[in-house]
Amino acid sequence: MGSHADAVFQSYGRSCNKPVFFEDFYTIFTGKSHEIRDMFRNTDMQAQKSLLRTGILVLVMNARGMPDTKVNALGKSHSKKGLNVHPRHYALWLDALMETLSRHDPEFNPALEVAWRSTLQPIIDKIAGMYEQ
16 A cells, blocks of 8 residues: 555656646536535635645545544545535546646556555545444
8 A cells, every 4th residue: 555655646746736627627527517516606716726735635644644633534524414425426526637637747547547546545434434423
């Protein structure tokens, strides 16, 4: 897992330094379903892009060994009692992230996509698993 998490960290570093990365992500993500679009209808998107930048970094750093504290906080804030992000939305989120990375990381390829997915999926599963809490 170490080398996968390191490759993901480097990929994110190549991608996230351009603000258009986060704009493209939300264009792709909100295009995935009307439910997703509705979730962001009254959202301050500048603030949301900043939260996304931090959130992805939390996932990547957790995969690299950072304690679960911030991942648990994301799970709680995105639960049914919080932002009410249904577990079915996470697959769309991850797909949107892969599409965005494919546009912004010049080194993105199928193997790197597998690294991203295998690195983030267990953490996403943990966050989604907190939905009913």
